[in-house]
Amino acid sequence: MTGLSDSFQRPINYLRISVTDRCNLRCVYCMPAEGVELMSHNDILSYEEIHTVVKAAAELGINKVRLTGGEPLVRAGLPELVRLLAGIHSIDDISLTTNGTLLAEYATELKEAGLNRVNVSLDTLKPDGFEQITRCGNLEDTLAGIEAARAAGLNPVKINVVAMGGINDDELVDFAAKTVSDGWHVRFIEHMPVNGDDSGLIKLVSVKEMRQRIETLGKLEPWKVDVGNGPAKYFRLPDATGTIGFITPVTEHFCYQCNRLRLTADGKLRPCLLSEDEIDLREPLRQGASAEELKNLIEKATASKPQGHRLAEGARKKGRPFSQVGG
């Protein structure tokens, strides 16, 4: 393994893969109510094509992959993809980001196929709030998914909560309390105003504000987390068995520690979520590119990673929706 690093000497070992642009929810911060224009079946990389890309990336030093979407579990046969990726010798961590609605059905099969862990997106603990935020979902399905994932050993199951002023910020303390009562691992994420009109109307709740509210439950002690090397800073409340993580893409960006590339559902390699620059892998793959040629393209994408995102300066008002690029 050679080890991959970008032009700012950041080691790059993590590939985040959007396996589909389709989603069974319409979360207000992610998509407009009518959804977004969908890609055709032929636009989307096949599992074999994703496997070929990951194999080439693994030879360069990628050892962690995360499957996302859209909603990855709406794509038929996802455990089969997990099995293919788990067979790549140097991939040692395969994780999934999901809304959890279909997880109860697939958790055991995914674990058996080689999935290590899951992150479940859940922004409210209220049934009617869930229907409003997702515009069509059912809270019970996601809660059942979380329990099934824990029972299947897909640990740690991390719950991702996007904090939205005026929408769910009255529940931040309730989520934090779950780290004590149920041992949940909860991560609070600042909302990024990037996915269209509805998203633009949501008020930012900064991590600083979130901490102040949560500390009404007790002092947050810094905590080291062994699994996963993402951008969250972790803490624990007194007597909690679960952890609280904070992710600050808006008020304190963490680009200096970015270790990832993204593969979009239609086979473009994205050096940065918040930049529209992409390198196409799909056409080369379908023209029969060799492993060496793919590796050259992956190295080119890595070398073009920007030093940091420019959200604060208003960049990326009209980019591709997160459902396509794997938010």
Ligand code: SAM
């Ligand atoms: N369907 C899956 C899910 O719900 O987790 C995977 C795709 S979803 C786009 C991935 C993550 O992006 C979710 O945790 C979601 O909360 C987050 N996300 C989407 N739009 C966001 C925004 N505007 N700001 C912050 N996080 C966002």
